[in-house]
Amino acid sequence: MATGRSLAQGGVERIGPMDITIDQIMVFAILAGTLVLFVWGRWRYDLVAVAALVVVFIAGLVPAEAVFLGFGHPAVITVAAVLVLSRGLLNAGVVDTLSSQMARVGPRPMAQVGTLTGIVILCSAFMNNVGALALLMPVAIWMSRQSGRPPSLLLMPLAFGSLLGGLLTLIGTPPNIIIALYRSEMGLPAFGMFDFLPVGLGAALIGLLFITLLGWRLTPRREGQRAPADLFEIEDYISEVIVPEGARVVGRTIFHLTAAIEKEDEVIVVGLIRGERHIPAPPWYEVIQAGDILMVEVSPEDLKALIDDEGLSLAECKGDCKAALGSDDIRLMEAIITPDSPLPGKTAISLHLRRNFGVNLLAIARRGRRLERRLGLTEFVIGDILLLQGNDEALQEVLKTFKCLPLAERGLRIGQSRKVFLALGIFVAAMALSALNLMPVQIAFTAAAVLMVLVDLVPLGDIYESIDWPVVVLLGAMFPLGHALENTGGAQLIAEKLLLLSAHLTPMATLAVIMVATMLLSNVINNAAAAVLMAPIAITLAKGMAVSVDPLLMTVAVGASCAFLTPVGHQSNAMVMAPGGYRFGDYWRLGLPLSVLVTVVAVPLILHFWPMAPT
Incomplete structure (x- = not known):
């Protein structure tokens, strides 16, 4: 076994094609430990990623001056800017406007599933997919209750639709931004705003048709629920x-x-x-x-x-x-706990809602059923539906403070037309500047985010609340770890193994293997982290095969965004678990055939639009 290494160059001296170095052993051990902690979930993924970053520095795999360079990476800046833009679109009522006619869809489940999933795919292509899901999820629950069916039939298709929408554009999901900028590090132009569209649109349309016609029937029907x-x-x-x-x-x-x-x-x-x-x-x-x-x-x-x-x-x-509980000033309101809410893990006793806000908590519903346990000692979880009593001002203050969304009788918050068009104008301008290569994507969207703040679409107090800081920290910590995998030759070692396998496979089968491996990884860790880890391997494999890097990077982008098998693979999946009454093992019933279908459709499309031409 070779042990030679050059820390000054951040790499290794290769002795033979199958040799492995101490650096590689260390980086593989750190990555394995990181993945185990991601899957275990005992500590939040951003803390795990930062701990891994410290360990790779102590191991001498990343120099001190490069430890925190990941936090200034263009992908991190772009993700943060897109999240602020998403808040502006939500505040302007763009998604509300799209969903305002949902009551006209009718009671047929196929029509409800198709409409909801189609809208969330469209919204998720241009904004944070979790944000789009968060606003449409109360609509889905309201529709299910109106039609007398359990919400489990609508919520999983809605969550998976939010992931499919991310395949369409550069800003649809963080993995696309990461992959685009990895391409620029190869000396090539970064993927543009709509470079993902030919492959993503095909996969999203097939996914939408499958979910609408058949897939929703595979979701569990949790019986025994109360009348709507x-x-x-x-x-x-x-x-x-x-x-x-x-x-x-x-x-x-x-x-x-x-x-x-x-x-x-x-x-x-x-x-x-x-x-x-x-x-x-x-x-x-x-x-x-x-x-x-x-x-x-x-x-x-x-x-x-x-x-x-x-x-x-x-x-x-x-x-x-x-009737006795309400009056012109006092009313009842149902509200759903979103992933951004500070409520999960807290109890009613610790909040003192009545004393601090003048609001009573009357009941909690979880997984479509009223909880019978004692309210004050029940810890809230994401997706809980709370029944609150108070006046309008107090209720609105609670919703704002605890980042909950009103449900059922709320109607829909239709934004003023001027603000809807203003928000869309700013957003489209940023996309155009980026798509026409007039401005780098991270600068175009940062400027658009600043403009949304200046025109009061995003209040000053909401700027930092709009950003999903755990994801930002995760990305900033994972980029140096991904570079350590590449610089130590770890990515090359994995690529050598895949190269041996690819010698016996067709190009289509090789891409399918990469996509399935990335999908499996994204189902147990954050999809952005999966993209950061798989991109260097894809680049090294492309060099070993002497082919264009584009199809392999596109394959990683699609695979990283298709976490359909578990509730922990993506926030959207976790968000619908409680209100849908899902169990951990429920997701694969719809997720497995959807994953297979996306792979079967996306791989040929990738080879068609991004051929594996020799370099």
């Missing part, structure tokens, strides 16, 4: 208690009542009836009087404690409890 209009039957969870003369709570505030049994936010006073007067969502400082009837949401155990300890008596909930 009755996901939250308030009458089933609200109790009335009467405050008699001499009760301990007389003269105390509602705050003291909830604090008295040390179960704050476990006993929620959602209404107060005093004679002919109904007070929805009474303030916590309201003083309780004898003869009051309190409408409380409380578990059976706490209800018994409340009655026994405070000297109250139980009454039946008479009349329409839902």
Whole structure:
């Protein structure tokens, strides 16, 4: 085994075609450990990537001056700028405008699946796919409830459609940006805005047809769900208690009542009836009087404690409890927790919604079902649907603070026409500058992002919130790691193995192997990381085969964006898991045939539009 290396050159001295060096062993060990931690998921992927970056420096595989160069890579800047632009498009109401006629689609599942998936493919081609999914997902859940079907039939096709849309353009998904800039490092012009379109459009159209005609039937149908209009039957969870003369709570505030049994936010006073007067969502400082009837949401155990300890008596909930809970100012709202929300991992008790925002949390639905467990101790997860009570101002503040999307009765937020056209104008101008090579893509989209801020499409306070910082950190940390794989000869060693295999395969079969390998990798780690790791291998393989690098890079781009087999391969897949009621093993039922179909369609298209011409 050869051990010679040249740190000054950042490479190795090759002794023979099959020799392996200490540097290569170290970089493979670091990569293997990184992949294991990515799959394990105990720590977030950006932390794992930064830790790996520190380790490759300690191992002497990356010099100190190059450790953080990845954070200034054009791909990282472009991804951040595209995320800000996506927020501007969302704020302007572009996606809302596209989806405003969804109610006209009708109740047929095939029409609903085809329309929703088609819209999300179109949106994901030009904006962050998770952002497009986040806005259309409440529409899908609303449609499923209106038609009396479980949301599981619509949400997985919607998530997979968001991934297919990323195949269409340079900015559709981070792997495309990464692959384009790897091409520029080869001394060739970077892939342009629509260079991905011939292959991506074919794959996306075939995927859309498959999902619409057959694929949605392969998604699990989670039965036993509530009727669409009755996901939250308030009458089933609200109790009335009467405050008699001499009760301990007389003269105390509602705050003291909830604090008295040390179960704050476990006993929620959602209404107060005093004679002919109904007070929805009474303030916590309201003083309780004898003869009051309190409408409380409380578990059976706490209800018994409340009655026994405070000297109250139980009454039946008479009349329409839902009507008594609301008024012109107080209403109920359902909201869904998005991936950007700070709520996951927190509980209702820790948030003090009533005290801090004047909003009551009445119920939580997960996987299409109302949770029966105690609200205050339930940790929120992405996709939970929350039933909130409060006035419009308080509810809007909660939605903004916790980055939730209103559901069902919300209607659709149609942006003003002027702002829609303004946002589209800025966005199209940036695409044109990039597509015509008048300005580098990272500069064109950064300038467009700045312009959206200046015209108030993206408020100053939302700039940094618009950026998915874990992905940005992941990219910045992974680029030096990818270069270490290349500089140590690790990519060349893998390429040699693939070269031996390709000697027995046709060009089409060789591309299929690369695509399947990239797909499998992207199903267990972030797709951007998969692109960073596979691109150097593809480049080295192209050099060994003495063919154009373009078809191999295109193959990696498509494979990295097609994580259809697991919920952990992409944020879109994870986002629909809870509201769709999916299990880990559900994804391959639709994802496996879709992956095979994309491979069968994309590989011939790549060879047609990007032939493997000898260099």
